[in-house]
Amino acid sequence: MNTTTANATQPIYRWNGKYYGFMSNGYLLDANGTYRGWIDGNGTVWQANGKFLGDLVGGEYVLLQQSMKRASQPKRLSPSPIALPPRPDDKPARSPRPGYVDGLDACE
Numbered sequence: 001m002n003t004t005t006a007n008a009t010q011p012i013y014r015w016n017g018k019y020y021g022f023m024s025n026g027y028l029l030d031a032n033g034t035y036r037g038w039i040d041g042n043g044t045v046w047q048a049n050g051k052f053l054g055d056l057v058g059g060e061y062v063l064l065q066q067s068m069k070r071a072s073q074p075k076r077l078s079p080s081p082i083a084l085p086p087r088p089d090d091k092p093a094r095s096p097r098p099g100y101v102d103g104l105d106a107c108e
Contacts, residue, residue: 009023011060012028013061015063015101016102017090019089026040031084031087033084036107037107050073050074052064054104062103062104
């Protein structure tokens, strides 16, 4: 993740390559700028309601190991509105990983 500026954003994709949204200042937002969760300093991704979504993989994907269970975290305050970055193109789909699912499925 590029954190060299206060407004740095990082595109986030679904495992199937479709653009999902972006990460900005530790917040996870969908393509419309709706707050969906946060990403902590070790790459763990949490849903806005505090439920575990998965781990950040390759800086652009959220994967959930199906056998992984983590306790929910307290909700965090929603961020101030953030300007939408330019929408990037989708990427090629990634090959499935046995035992893992796209963690962003829980955000729908």
